[in-house]
Amino acid sequence: MNSQQPAIQVTNLTKRFGDFTAVNGINFEVKRGEIFGFLGPNGSGKTTAIRMMLGLMKPTSGTVDLLGMKVDGDTKNIRPRVGYMSQRFSLYNDLTVLQNLKFYGAAYGLSNSELQTRIKEALAMAGLEGRENAKTKDLSGGWRQRLALSASILHRPEVLFLDEPTAGVDPLSRRAFWDLLYQLIAEDITIFVTTHYMDEAEHCHRLAFIQHGNLIAYGTSAEIKTTMMRGDVLELEPSDAPQAVKVLRAAQANQTLPIEEVELYGALVHVVAPNIKKLQSAIEQELHNADIRAGHISIIEPSLEDVFISAMKK
Numbered sequence: 139m140n141s142q143q144p145a146i147q148v149t150n151l152t153k154r155f156g157d158f159t160a161v162n163g164i165n166f167e168v169k170r171g172e173i174f175g176f177l178g179p180n181g182s183g184k185t186t187a188i189r190m191m192l193g194l195m196k197p198t199s200g201t202v203d204l205l206g207m208k209v210d211g212d213t214k215n216i217r218p219r220v221g222y223m224s225q226r227f228s229l230y231n232d233l234t235v236l237q238n239l240k241f242y243g244a245a246y247g248l249s250n251s252e253l254q255t256r257i258k259e260a261l262a263m264a265g266l267e268g269r270e271n272a273k274t275k276d277l278s279g280g281w282r283q284r285l286a287l288s289a290s291i292l293h294r295p296e297v298l299f300l301d302e303p304t305a306g307v308d309p310l311s312r313r314a315f316w317d318l319l320y321q322l323i324a325e326d327i328t329i330f331v332t333t334h335y336m337d338e339a340e341h342c343h344r345l346a347f348i349q350h351g352n353l354i355a356y357g358t359s360a361e362i363k364t365t366m367m368r369g370d371v372l373e374l375e376p377s378d379a380p381q382a383v384k385v386l387r388a389a390q391a392n393q394t395l396p397i398e399e400v401e402l403y404g405a406l407v408h409v410v411a412p413n414i415k416k417l418q419s420a421i422e423q424e425l426h427n428a429d430i431r432a433g434h435i436s437i438i439e440p441s442l443e444d445v446f447i448s449a450m451k452k
Contacts, residue, residue: 143206145170145297145328146191151200153186153351160186162351163200168297168344173319173329175342177446183351184332188299191330192222205296218246221295223286223303231275235266235285238274239292246293253292260288263321265314280311287318291327298322300331304338316341336443347449355449363440366449368398370414371440374407375433376425382407385428386421395420401447408444 146168153161161183168174178184189195191202193213202209205219229238239260243253261267264284274282283303291298300319304312316338319329333339340359347355347362355362376382383402386409389395395417399410411417414437422432440448 143170144168144203145172145205146174146330147201147203148187148191149201149203151187151190151202152198153183153190153195154198159351161190161197161348164346164348164351164353166346166353166356168328168330170328171323171326172343173323173331173341175339175345176330176332176348177334177339177345178332178348179450182348184348185301187348188301188330188332192216192220192299218293219296221290221293221298223290223298223300229274229282229286229289232273234271234273235261235277236270238285239289242289243292248293256292256294260292264288264318278311279307280314283307283311283315284318287315291322295327297328297330300329302332302334304333304335312338336441336446339446340442347446349450355445359442362449363442363445366445367410367440368448369410369412371438371444372409372411372414372418372421372435373438374409374421374425374435375405376407377431377433379405379407381428382425382430382432385424385430389424395424397421399448399451401444403443410440410444410448 144167148164148166150163150165151161152163164187176184186195190197191204191209193209193211193216196211204216207216209216233241239257240253243256248256261270264287266284266288274285277285287303304315307315312335323329339345344358345362346353355366374382379402383400386395386397386400390397390400397409397411397417401408409421418435425432
């Protein structure tokens, strides 16, 4: 394959179910050797898009080119070159780690000698050495996800699709999982991943946001922050953050304050508006009137989560 050719090219991809449009004419490309993040709320069309890209679902219209091949329902040439880790844990809980890897390796058509080598490499990469005989159901969520990833790459795919691979996994295990993904792209594997975690999205080389089946943002994290953010971000650490959000949203609703968004981030509050510096004293006064101290206050660079929320609300 030409290294300059996109690993994935999606053109006007559409899927309708009766009167409902799940994916609406989306266009994007995924470069070879990058981690591409596909973000959107539940029901936005992410999984439907992936299923069409894999040839598991026929589009109503539009095309997908995968590794230079047209995805048209005949996947026999594509399947050996692609890996897929689904949203639901797809391994067999009553089998051991080793039995699961042997089963999936055989399903991919690996010969016995080749399979032994690949399993050894997969166990080493995922840190599963010493756990070969553990029942899969006895592994923690993080170790199960590593096992699922190992199974999905036994046949050394060129493109790997991951559908919310770390959902429900603790932060340390998520970090370890992403370390594995960076090992894979170092081996020139292209990764297409959906996630709900904004810290994970920041690690992607490029991103696309999808909502109600429409692509609403596309580019690097920095590009999306530049094009999609509707204002500046003021970060507060008020004495009562949940109540501060209520007070500021009420001021927004009755147009006392011309602010775009107010969001709670743990003990912090983010307020978004054009020229937020001009509103800072009015915001502090609004909180003071409700007996809330504004606390530490500063204008910050928008996080990807700020931008994602802003884009979804548009």
